[in-house]
Ligand code: SAH
Ligand code: ZN
Ligand code: ZN
Ligand code: ZN
């Protein structure tokens with residue numbers, strides 16, 4: 001296959017009908033562009049993997065693909081599906097839980113629950129013994145978090161943030177959660193539901209990490225790609241999702257998504273819109289002008305991009321913390337450092353943030369804000385995005401980061417260290433001019 005341009009300079013033209021497929025479902029159409037103009041040939045590439053090492057699918061849009069290559073590709077795609085089906089994994093689980101503790105093994109190399117007949121095959125692999133029911137109920141602790149930076153880095157919620165999200169959802173009266181890329185939230189809901197009689201929240205996990213199919217039934221987990229809205233389980237899985245979104249007995253549903261941060265915001269937005277449309281099509285009275293409630297968990301510097309796709313959304317000040325992310329964890333000092341926020345289409349005043357963590361309610365803005373976020377009378381809003389106190393620039397007529405200063409040559413506020421006049425292309429991450437994605441000060 002020909003060598004395509006580097007992802008950083010790419011524009012996504014979207015999921016398009018009739019796109020060719022790789023093992024991760026329909027590919028996305030891209031084009032290289034500069035200054036908003038398309039440059040060069042359009043091409044298809046894998047939706048899920050932005051590292052060629054993980055999936056090297058590539059095809060020019062106008063490329064003629066021979067019958068034999070098509071056949072080889074289909075064969076390749078089939079071959080690159082997981083070795084067990086979800087159904088098989090469910091059956092294996094049923095057998096696994098019947099085993100006495102001494103015979104319950106989990107292969108750490110294959111990330112797989114082992115049945116005694118399979119021990120032999122994994123004899124020179126590292127494994128864990130005596131897997132408990134509690135461990136089976138928290139697969140996100142048992143499984144190794146995937147760490148591939150470009151494709152599938154898994155950042156798991158710190159217990160406190162997960163607990164906060166769950167309390168928030170239940171306090172808001174939601175009884176069903178469509179957990180998109182949030183295995184830890186899903187698992188917290190599942191285990192609470194199995195332990196507490198009066199806890200009636202249900203969750204359906206949609207995730208590309210097929211390892212989870214070992215622990216959940218087809219009604220609890222769908223193998224799903226959120227960059228192209230692809231259900232690997234086909235129409236049956238799609239129907240499971242549709243059924244889940246149907247609000248029987250007035251059990252209100254909310255979607256919670258915590259996608260990888262690498263970009264492709266438009267692909268995510270497009271999939272979320274399709275999930276919202278699915279909810280809408282379940283045809284409940286009263287849905288007419290409503291949007292499916294959603295929490296989209298994402299860094300604050302994507303605010304303008306997310307709001308561009310979802311004008312009804314607003315960003316909450318709550319800082320979402322992660323367990324395995326060195327940068328996004330609460331420091332020893334207790335200072336919050338995470339850039340990750342909740343974007344939601346629910347009324348901001350309803351999102352109550354914990355006062356014991358320093359959040360307060362701003363009566364003017366009608367929302368909870370960080371302790372460091374001061375209300376600016378000139379902007380008439382609490383303007384800080386990162387939790388630090390921002391300063392108002394009278395020339396820019398807005399508040400800016402404390403570290404910025406007003407450059408008279410560029411005629412705007414920016415970092416002290418910048419090259420004046422370099423304002424051609426906007427950054428892929430924050431949309432601001434003057435730097436490329438790789439040099440984005442937000443990252
Ligand atoms: N904070 C969450 C995990 C977020 S990490 C929690 O603790 O529950 C991002 C999640 O998205 C991972 O579970 C990962 O497997 C999933 N993911 C990554 N790429 C995906 C894709 N293309 N489609 C669906 N899920 C994906
Ligand atoms: Zn305010
Ligand atoms: Zn201001
Ligand atoms: Zn300024």
Ligand code: ZN
Pocket residue numbers: 427428429430431432435436437439440441442
């Ligand atoms: Zn930037």
